[in-house]
Amino acid sequence: MMKMKKVISTISTTSRIKTIEYAIRDVVAIAKKLEQKGKTITYLSIGDPPKYDFDTPQHVKDALVRAVNEGHNLYEDSLGVPELREAIAERAKKYKIPITKEDILITTGVSEGIYFILAALIEKGSEFLIPGPSYPPWLSYTKFFDGDPIEYKLDEEDNWQPDIDNLRQNITERTRGILILSPNNPVGVLYSEKHLKNIVDLAGEYQLPIITDEIYDQFVYEKKFVSIASLSKDVPVIGLNGFSKAYLMTGWRLGYLYYRDPEHYLDDIKEDIKRMARIRLCAPGPQQIAAIAALRGPQDHIPKMIAKLRQRRDYTCKRLNELDQIECKVPEGAFYAFPKINMGTRWKDDKEFIIELLKTKQVLFVYGSGFGAKYGAGHFRVVYLAPLPVLEEAFDKVEDFLRK
Numbered sequence: 001m002m003k004m005k006k007v008i009s010t011i012s013t014t015s016r017i018k019t020i021e022y023a024i025r026d027v028v029a030i031a032k033k034l035e036q037k038g039k040t041i042t043y044l045s046i047g048d049p050p051k052y053d054f055d056t057p058q059h060v061k062d063a064l065v066r067a068v069n070e071g072h073n074l075y076e077d078s079l080g081v082p083e084l085r086e087a088i089a090e091r092a093k094k095y096k097i098p099i100t101k102e103d104i105l106i107t108t109g110v111s112e113g114i115y116f117i118l119a120a121l122i123e124k125g126s127e128f129l130i131p132g133p134s135y136p137p138w139l140s141y142t143k144f145f146d147g148d149p150i151e152y153k154l155d156e157e158d159n160w161q162p163d164i165d166n167l168r169q170n171i172t173e174r175t176r177g178i179l180i181l182s183p184n185n186p187v188g189v190l191y192s193e194k195h196l197k198n199i200v201d202l203a204g205e206y207q208l209p210i211i212t213d214e215i216y217d218q219f220v221y222e223k224k225f226v227s228i229a230s231l232s233k234d235v236p237v238i239g240l241n242g243f244s245k246a247y248l249m250t251g252w253r254l255g256y257l258y259y260r261d262p263e264h265y266l267d268d269i270k271e272d273i274k275r276m277a278r279i280r281l282c283a284p285g286p287q288q289i290a291a292i293a294a295l296r297g298p299q300d301h302i303p304k305m306i307a308k309l310r311q312r313r314d315y316t317c318k319r320l321n322e323l324d325q326i327e328c329k330v331p332e333g334a335f336y337a338f339p340k341i342n343m344g345t346r347w348k349d350d351k352e353f354i355i356e357l358l359k360t361k362q363v364l365f366v367y368g369s370g371f372g373a374k375y376g377a378g379h380f381r382v383v384y385l386a387p388l389p390v391l392e393e394a395f396d397k398v399e400d401f402l403r404k
């Protein structure tokens with residue numbers, strides 16, 4: 001057998017994989033090093049409700065245990081368990097999205113849905129219109145498939161509503177789709193119905209599909225969530241949603257895609273994504289059975305969770321807006337705030353600010369440019385899932401840090 005001679009230091013990797021970045025977890029690596037040195041870190045950086053005082057509803061946990069004990073431990077249909085797909089189609093009626101189980105595909109989290117959609121739409125030279133700022137995998141996976149993520153402006157002065165003129169200006173013959181992320185991670189905006197209708201008109205004019213990531217649809221405070229798929233008429237829409245946040249199942253890895261496409265513009269994409277789904281066999285089985293119970297069982301944990309989060313949001317914005325160097329718009333949905341920092345000459349950029357704050361005060365947020373350099377720079381993202389006393393202590397530390 002030939003023995004490998006050590007002439008290179010490491011095996012080289014592809015330029016494709018080097019495009020993958022995820023600021024949300026990258027900063028955690030720095031915090032872990034500090035923990036190894038004995039520091040205690042307050043994490044206000046990851047949108048994982050079960051990490052804080054929110055727990056998966058008991059009837060959903062029981063359904064999972066039952067599913068395992070009753071033998072649902074095998075590969076399921078690649079498209080997903082039919083009864084779950086039916087339950088999702090029923091739920092969609094609540095938002096006036098007319099779809100059937102044939103329009104639904106179960107995925108291993110919304111994350112896998114993002115991967116599937118971009119694999120089908122993006123190749124070298126493609127452009128994909130993404131709100132700036134936006135959830136990082138939409139940017140990273142577009143690059144991974146050799147495309148260019150093009151950020152359209154969410155206007156901070158307009159409480160982060162999308163700037164429709166800017167969106168229009170960014171459409172070219174290479175554009176492959178428009179992403180809607182509402183309620184948005186990281187800025188928390190809920191796109192108004194007027195803006196959604198404008199986007200439908202624009203997509204219709206340029207014959208572009210709309211992709212809508214609706215994972216925070218139940219996380220709204222004053223206003224109601226409206227799905228663009230209920231307004232889209234003949235414009236094709238691909239929606240993504242999942243169980244991670246609303247049903248507190250982040251670790252269970254379960255989500256879904258749906259297609260709202262009365263004119264059949266998406267038939268090819270739908271078939272190609274089905275083949276992608278077959279190659280990875282199926283989404284987690286027992287979780288799919290439990291998800292049926294999640295959708296059809298009691299929903300009372302949701303208003304309780306929203307009431308707690310609303311208090312935490314209000315407290316977060318109040319504390320941040322009391323600081324001279326910080327300005328924070330009040331988010332309408334999700335559980336993130338995205339304040340702007342006036343850094344003066346003290347810090348080079350938002351990343352340096354966040355790392356220095358972590359090292360001196362052991363509080364971790366994510367730097368804004370991790371959500372898209374163009375519109376995220378000069379900001380940071382706060383996850384306000386933590387209980388009030390934790391938030392209070394963290395903001396006392398931020399205040400102290402800024403004063404020095």
Ligand SMILES: Cc1ncc(COP(=O)(O)O)c(C=O)c1O
Nearest residue numbers: 047109110111135185242244255
């Ligand atoms: C906007 C958005 N989409 C998708 C995801 C990932 O969802 P999942 O846990 O279903 O993969 C997240 C997670 O934070 C998110 O914020």
